[in-house]
Amino acid sequence: MDSDVAPALPIEDPLFDILRRRGYRGTPILVHRALAWERVRRSTILGAILAALAFNLLLLALAAPLMQAWAAVLEFWLAPLVPSVQVGLLPRPLLPGWSLALPELALGAGAPTGVQWLNTLLGAIVLLLASLLLPPRARPLAYLLRLAAIIQLSANLYFYLFPSLYPHSLRSHVTGLFSGAFILMLLTPWIHALTYYPFDHRWARKLALTMLTLLLFAVYAPVSLALHGWLIHQASLVVQPVLYVLFGYPIDIFLLICLYGWGMSWKR
Amino acid sequence: MIGLLNALLLVIIAMVLVYATRHYLFTLVRMFLPANDLYCDLDDAQWPTVTVQIPAHNEEDVIGHCLDSLLAAAYPPGRLLLMPVNDRSDDRTGEIIDRYAAEHPGCVVPFHRAAGKPGKAAALKDALEHVDSEILIVFDADYTPSRTLIKRLVAPFFDPEIGAVMGRVVPLNAGTNLLTRLLEIERSGGYQVDQQARMQLGLVPQYGGTTGGVRVSALKEIGGWHDDTLAEDTDLTYRLLLAGWKTAYQNRAECYEEVPETWRMRIRQIQRWAKGHNQVLWRHLFALMRSRRVSFREKLDGVFLLGVYLVAPVLAIGWILVIVLFYLGQTLFAEAVFLTLCIFVYGSLGNFAAFFELAAASHLDRRRDNARLLPLVMLSFVVSMVAVTRAICSAGLDWLSRRELVWHKTARFRR
Numbered sequence: 001m002d003s004d005v006a007p008a009l010p011i012e013d014p015l016f017d018i019l020r021r022r023g024y025r026g027t028p029i030l031v032h033r034a035l036a037w038e039r040v041r042r043s044t045i046l047g048a049i050l051a052a053l054a055f056n057l058l059l060l061a062l063a064a065p066l067m068q069a070w071a072a073v074l075e076f077w078l079a080p081l082v083p084s085v086q087v088g089l090l091p092r093p094l095l096p097g098w099s100l101a102l103p104e105l106a107l108g109a110g111a112p113t114g115v116q117w118l119n120t121l122l123g124a125i126v127l128l129l130a131s132l133l134l135p136p137r138a139r140p141l142a143y144l145l146r147l148a149a150i151i152q153l154s155a156n157l158y159f160y161l162f163p164s165l166y167p168h169s170l171r172s173h174v175t176g177l178f179s180g181a182f183i184l185m186l187l188t189p190w191i192h193a194l195t196y197y198p199f200d201h202r203w204a205r206k207l208a209l210t211m212l213t214l215l216l217f218a219v220y221a222p223v224s225l226a227l228h229g230w231l232i233h234q235a236s237l238v239v240q241p242v243l244y245v246l247f248g249y250p251i252d253i254f255l256l257i258c259l260y261g262w263g264m265s266w267k268r
Numbered sequence: 269m270i271g272l273l274n275a276l277l278l279v280i281i282a283m284v285l286v287y288a289t290r291h292y293l294f295t296l297v298r299m300f301l302p303a304n305d306l307y308c309d310l311d312d313a314q315w316p317t318v319t320v321q322i323p324a325h326n327e328e329d330v331i332g333h334c335l336d337s338l339l340a341a342a343y344p345p346g347r348l349l350l351m352p353v354n355d356r357s358d359d360r361t362g363e364i365i366d367r368y369a370a371e372h373p374g375c376v377v378p379f380h381r382a383a384g385k386p387g388k389a390a391a392l393k394d395a396l397e398h399v400d401s402e403i404l405i406v407f408d409a410d411y412t413p414s415r416t417l418i419k420r421l422v423a424p425f426f427d428p429e430i431g432a433v434m435g436r437v438v439p440l441n442a443g444t445n446l447l448t449r450l451l452e453i454e455r456s457g458g459y460q461v462d463q464q465a466r467m468q469l470g471l472v473p474q475y476g477g478t479t480g481g482v483r484v485s486a487l488k489e490i491g492g493w494h495d496d497t498l499a500e501d502t503d504l505t506y507r508l509l510l511a512g513w514k515t516a517y518q519n520r521a522e523c524y525e526e527v528p529e530t531w532r533m534r535i536r537q538i539q540r541w542a543k544g545h546n547q548v549l550w551r552h553l554f555a556l557m558r559s560r561r562v563s564f565r566e567k568l569d570g571v572f573l574l575g576v577y578l579v580a581p582v583l584a585i586g587w588i589l590v591i592v593l594f595y596l597g598q599t600l601f602a603e604a605v606f607l608t609l610c611i612f613v614y615g616s617l618g619n620f621a622a623f624f625e626l627a628a629a630s631h632l633d634r635r636r637d638n639a640r641l642l643p644l645v646m647l648s649f650v651v652s653m654v655a656v657t658r659a660i661c662s663a664g665l666d667w668l669s670r671r672e673l674v675w676h677k678t679a680r681f682r683r
Contacts, residue, residue: 033460034436034519035308036632040300137445139531140647143654151591158595167597194292195624198300199631245591254643257623261642264627 040198048197055189055210063100063182066218070178071103073222074229081230082107094179102178103222105229109170111163112236117156120238124152148246155241170232173240174225177248181221184252188213191256196263209263216255224251270596273589280586287579290572291622294465299628304468305520307423315344317401318422318481321379323353323391327409328360330526335368335376337412343419349401352409354380355391388477389500393493405481410526412440413479420521421481431486431513432504434463435479435521444529450648451527451534453638456629463517471569472509473517477501478525486513497551499544506552509570512561531651538652539659542577546663549574580656 023029030036059066067089075087089101112120131145159166192210228243320338324331331352338350350372352365362380369376379395392406403425407413417435424433436459442452466473475482477500487493490507497503505515528534556562556570623642630638665671 030634032520033633034464034522035303035305036634037298037303038300136530136532139535140651143650147650154591154595167595195627198296199628241591241594244594245587254646257643257646260623261627261639264631264639264642265636267636 038200044198047203048193051197051207051210052189052193055214056186059182059185059214066182067101067103067178069218070222074103074105074174074226077223077226078105078107078229082233084108085229090175092175092179094182100179100182102175102182103225105171105174105225107170107229107233109232109237111166112159112238116236117159117238120152120235121156124149124156127152148242151242151245152239155238158241159238166237168237168240168244170229170237170240173232173244174229177225177228177244178221180249181217181252184249184256185214185217188217188256192260196260199264201263201266205263205266209259213256213259216259217252220252220255270593270598273593273596274598277586277589277593280582280589283582284579284586287572287576288622291462291625294469295461295622295625295628297468298461298465299632301468303464303519305518306516307420307426307518308520310423310426311419313426315347315419315422316403316425317347317349318343318403318405318418319349319351319399319401319484320405320407320418321351321353321392321395321399322407322409323355323388323395324357324361324365324409325355325386325388325391326357326359326361328357328364330410331361331364332368333412334407334409335365337414338407338418339368339372339375340415341413341418342415343422348375348418350376351395351398352376352378353391353395354378355388356381356383356386385495387495387498389493389497390495392500393495396487396492399484402484403481404484404487406478407523408478408525411478412524414523417479417521417523420518421479424516424518425481425483427514427516429514430483430516431508431511432475432482432515433480433521434473434475434515434517435523436460436463436517436519437476437479437525438522439527440524441526441529446644447531447534447648448527448529449638449641450645452635453626453630453641453645454648455527456633456635456638457626459517460519460629460632461625464519466569467517467519469569470565472505472566472573473515474573475501475505475508475515477504479521479523482508483513486511497544497547498540499548502545502548503551506548506556506570506574509562509566510552510555510559535651535655538655539662542580542656542659543663545574545577546660549578577656577660580653581660584653584657 021029071087071089075085078085078087084107086106088104088106090104091099091101093099094102127145127149131142131149134142134145189210192206192213196209197206224247228247231243232240322331322334322338335350335352341348350368352368354362354365362378365376365378365380369378377398379398381391381394384390384394396404403422405418405421421433421435424430437455438459439448439452439455442448463473465471480501482504486508487504490504490511490513493500494503494507508515528537553571553574556567556574559567562570623645626642626645627639630636
């Protein structure tokens, strides 16, 4: 009789641990979410550091052709709109001991004329009024509109009081945001190494997310700055503060978070 | 002048960076270290006597659900007393409570409060005189506790050092609209990661005023509830800490609540929390720093926790400085700093939970789809920043004019 009974599984047997976690029809019994946690291996940490370094080295190696491509994209969009546009490359120190030739935009944009000043002032007032008319459920949008209107009104006030003292130009705006976009591209693999690579996604997905984010920046930066350039050319430097403060880095980071959130939603 | 503004901006960025680092470390701890549930195996014991109080001011729509859930609680017979606190209600709340008392004599003992100072803290203070059990548990009237919740909340009190216990709050109406979905993510980050990490690290988990309990002897030792604060829960956490008691967080003790469904209610809620929290900051900050009973790590965490509602106005000042420096032509410096500010501002979203924390919480909760809403948490952040800044300005004006802080009840949406 005893010979028909399988011998008891020793408790230290790894199979015991596997069976202990099997539920109905062999499906896994999940740990309650309150107690859930994940093991992170040393190889994951090492892989994260190496991947971030590799992305940085790749970016630095491709920096010069990337800047040429950005300059070409700027010219592609702006040349049909403003035939007098000139796009070149201007060396600028980015990291200690390392400079990079960044796209430079030569396009007429100065202090606002009376009409431009009045139009932008009216635009800001309309935004402010629109924010007051929005329904309560759009409260966050109302706050954002008010913020944009306040920045625009501050620019109008500045140009009313000290039009000749304005310290920025279209050229510095574009070159500055290009340098910021490139620095953000260098930071992106490290942000992912710290906040995405430790999770249990497959390495192919981890690397794909970083690659996608870098590609998005590579495409978005010149297109958005072509639009900035055209807007400033049309409406004068009076719109530059709002473009810089609200539609520069904040949008870049917003895109970074969009893709990060998407990557975090990927199933195992 | 410009140098001073630059220095101020750097200080602000350093402060934001410290908070972002704190959230990052909390998330790493919660995500990659085993979560300890110290009291989960406790079942057969001499369970202490418990009074559950449910403060209710005009809660006719929800009080019945809460009492039904509590009457079904698995707790040794005769050791659990339900005490709905009818706080000056002028709707049918009192009538409903009396009906339950009549149907469950000895089990439901109501406390009717017809007059007195308004506010939850004042109601709890008056009702405490009628509590003679060992443990007091508090639920808001819109909560629907599960059968095993009372035991889970009481279990840590077998540890004689524990003065208060806090459970996890999960939104019941998360799917209603964008705001409730964002609040679900925010709550998830706050409890699943932030509170649990503080518990794991032996820091200062916060008693949240509902879905939590307090040892009655400890409460009486520190002078009972204070009715002159809008955040009686935070106030209690710090008074217990200063008196040498610990607060435990029970991540497994989950309870559903209704979160605000309109931005107006949400703004009111944040403003109340911000005013109350900052009131506690001024009251207890120096005592905490001087205390010899509190360990260094608890002091550090306690100070950071007290300061969370100062981050929003500080960030608002940071944004103003960026704009001022921009007009002053500080391009190179401002660009680097602005980029840093942008990165870390996004790292301090909503209720100051870093986006990594929110993503990790969605991951742990197996609600990965929620992570797609992360960019939209920015909306919640903008509203929080405005609401908290306004609340702090208004609190300053209240203090100058010696005006008393007023309690605003959160509206219910369930019928």
